[in-house]
Amino acid sequence: MAMNVRTLCLGILTFREASGYELKKEIEDGSFSHFIDASYGSIYPALTQMNAEGLLTVRSEEQAGRPDKKVYAITDQGRTVLAKSLAVLPAKDKFKSEFLFEMLMQHFISKDHMDEAIDKQHADLLEDLAHIAQKRDRVCEVGSKFVMGYADSVLRAAVNYLEAQCPRLKKPKAKAAE
């Protein structure tokens, strides 16, 4: 399905026009943050290139004190290209976890380090859950709701598993929304 920065930007731009900077924020903060990454170093060149190819239009917004903001919008040609990408069935999910690798290496690392790693994982998961809880009732798009619900379920399962396996992690009240 060719899920690269190009496709990602085209996708976001079907919701609203945006600058490179805003796209980055959307990717690391919005519904997208749960299953993708992208840095400025890939976003800006992708936008320039797609503009040259006619998939996007640009408009320069002048701003006091700041450099011009380049607002991109998707064209019909861009929509066609995106549609073609989306037409291919999605590849299997890919999950990369240094944490789980460390857990496999239990025979090789100290108990202390393990505990630290587990604490960090636990904290990371809770942070993600908090992030979702905070945004969840503010979104209205069906897609976003679905994705946030999915992420929420999965993260919650991970937290529960961790807490069950490591009683050391105090369950703080639990019970909120089952």
Add this chain to the structure above:
Amino acid sequence: MAMNVRTLCLGILTFREASGYELKKEIEDGSFSHFIDASYGSIYPALTQMNAEGLLTVRSEEQAGRPDKKVYAITDQGRTVLAKSLAVLPAKDKFKSEFLFEMLMQHFISKDHMDEAIDKQHADLLEDLAHIAQKRDRVCEVGSKFVMGYADSVLRAAVNYLEAQCPRLKKPKAKAAE
């Protein structure tokens, strides 16, 4: 934490010595399969390089009809390097999902295609779960058990969410191990 093919190979080689071919199998079939990927094109050069650096030793096993099998073993120096990698706390998990991207694009794709994507995701998840169920009681390492349990929880949560959101996916009996 530098979780690349090198670290991964070193890690596996702390369990047992192995050839590049066997490492690949372990990565795509063993406990590692749930959170990492690697192709021959990255494994073989990594082994050659690490051997040259003194992190591994090689032994050629002659075989009838087949090319020699090169069996690699980790050295003390290799263990030191691995330990240094593992000493850094694991980075946050990274999850890449074309499926969730498609779900976000609901306003842009046909109902039919959505259904196909959901079916595929459902099937992928079930396949992974089956794979775990089949291997689970055969493993004995604590690390493997932990990781399989983690993967199982998360995958099951995803399946449950999907089935709850899309009643079209017939729950087949359910009830097996809650």
Add this chain to the structure above:
DNA sequence: TGATGCATGTAATCCGTTACATGATTCA
């Protein structure tokens, strides 16, 4: 005064995949 946010971009580099190249054995 110093961090953070707004705003854009390039170049070097890394890391990995895909496709290619080869070839015997075994099973259906």
Add this chain to the structure above:
DNA sequence: TGAATCATGTAACGGATTACATGCATCA
């Protein structure tokens, strides 16, 4: 006979990250 499994490797290419480069505004 053709697919799958065993077995190793290289070369071309792709895709993205990191670090660099710049600079004003705002807030603490």
